[in-house]
Amino acid sequence: TDYMYVMRCTQEEGGFSRGELARYGNIELSPSSGVLNYGQGLFEGLKAYRRADGPGYTLFRPEENARRMQHGAGRMCMPSPSVEQFVHAVKQTVLANKRWVPPQGKGALYLRPLLIGSGAILGLAPAPEYTFMIYAAPVGTYFKEGMAAINLLVEEEIHRAMPGGTGGVKTISNYAPVLKAQMDARSKGFADVLYLDSVHKRYVEEASSCNLFVVKGGAVATPATAGTILPGVTRRSIIELARDSGYQVEERLVSIDDLISADEVFCTGTAVGVTPVSTITYQGTRVRVQDRRRHAVEEAVHDSDVDPDGPGGGQERMDGCG
Template sequence: MMLRKVLSFVDSQLLNGLKLQLGGSSSYLTSKSVSSLQEDVRLDSDRSDEENGEMDWDNLGFALTQTDYMYEMKCSQDDNFTHGKLSRYGNIELSPSSGVLNYGQGLFEGLKAYRGAKGSGFLLFRPEENAKRMQIGAERMCMPAPSVDQFLDAVKQTVLANKRWIPPPGKGSLYVRPLLMGSGAILGLAPAPEYMFLVYAAPVGTYFKEGMAPINLLIEDETHRACPGGTGDVKAIANYAPVLKAQMRAKSKGFSDVLYLDSVNKRYLEEASSCNLFIVKDGVISTPGTNGTILPGITRKSIVELAQNIGYQVSERLVSIDDLKEADEVFCTGTAVVVSPVSSITYQGHRYRYRIGEQTVSKKLYTALTSIQMGLVEDKNGWTVKID
């Protein structure tokens, strides 16, 4: 049913004279181009979605693999997004003076599609939360945003068009990356006149090179990820390049990632470069509260709710370095990392070690979360969205 919708949508959009930029000039797609793209979609969809000879599923890391299709939708500053389209995965055309290139006016999201257990279609995990978070970020960055329904439709179409790239159960997932950017040309500092919403996808395995093994973090007390009043609580593209130097420095010393402190007191934990933080002490779970400088992670939110549902006390509060020193257990959460146990954290030359293994809180929560994401247990929370 979803495939018929994709084909009908592609057909209607192309026949309505959708313009593509070809070699720098505008031209309308011919009926031959329409039928060619339709046939491409059909051929790719007819391929076995369980066998992809191009992939070594057993050695799948977190790296970009070019898939078949992406989704694109545009609108002007004073308009709303309306119609989008699937196209072959490939480069996009941007003006050198686009808002995203000159002023960093852009957001991104990340979510995953899983192959359902026993061939029961494909599953998305809480995609409406990503759509809502993008809308909040867009308001902060002065951009129009897709509606929740538009966001979900674009993600579903992208997943279905690339279904042969979804790993077998237990081998990984299809990472879906929605982007919202100021694509229009602008010279003075102001919102761009045109915006692009783009969705692409790639098959991925575990995020850290350690795989599912515990990771080791380094506390950074000089470089800060965010400051009060900034954009630390939205998924702005400009939040990530500034942490690369600290992250590369930590990795050169053998650490998995960097853990950042607040920029005011330099004693309260915030988050790692791309994931939220939790500590466990005497069976009580604590995580830094999202006070404007920490990204409200969707996996973070899910773990808080899951932990409470199975009887744990969860506290969202200021978590200090002293709390960290005394913790029994530490773990990180995020769409990419899922739930990653932390073996040690180093601060000012001293390494603090934490409990790891099968009987830890993080292991229990990882199993509970991934069982829902992959359709192995009943989803009593209504978090998963099925695509047939």
């Protein structure tokens, strides 16, 4: 888009000061910058939508992205903008690029905040200077399938994260290692890869770019974030909405058996939204999960002689959630 937002600070300053909008373009970095040599960087992702009820734009919980960046910055020995600075920068970026926000219902303006060690450092140490910036791009759906159900492949050899690592923060170094598994899966017709834990190799963690939920017997479960799973903002929102609606929601270990036997599986994330999963392929066997919950409901309705689409049905609300 036309503009990006830029703000800088040094170790001596101890915090970010006033930022400014600049024309979108290339940035200059020292060959010995911390981000290029040691991967000292974080990024976030959020969206702005054109309002349906009049002029203006809507942001989805930007303060949660700000807090997540602060948490990640602590892990990566970096200063971070305050929540107020982060949200202000996001708003300024949207307003400066308002002509790029798609029409209501036709997409969103994706915002990519970056926090990088831009200062030069040869020895292994935190960079002496940091740059925070936000750029934007209009986007549609993330998967080529659009909003249709997707097919996932369970990866057994490549692991996204390990205990004690950085899987629980949105550091840039988490993403290049999954590219090989993701590209191999897509070459075989899968939309994305599901990763298992690196210790037992039997507990599902997350996909390359999104969190995972399984529905079984009326309960909604998602892998607990215990340092190896990114705490997604959409994930947290689904948990809160489901609990507010009366569903039993569990944050726990989700085994591969739980996944294969689930009535319903769906992914959540800023990019993917809420995307249903059609099939899971594990050890060469493809299991279809998309229609299981509907079949279970039909059987229960047949047994109880209750209209599945009648008022008060919890299943109808879950259709909207998952």
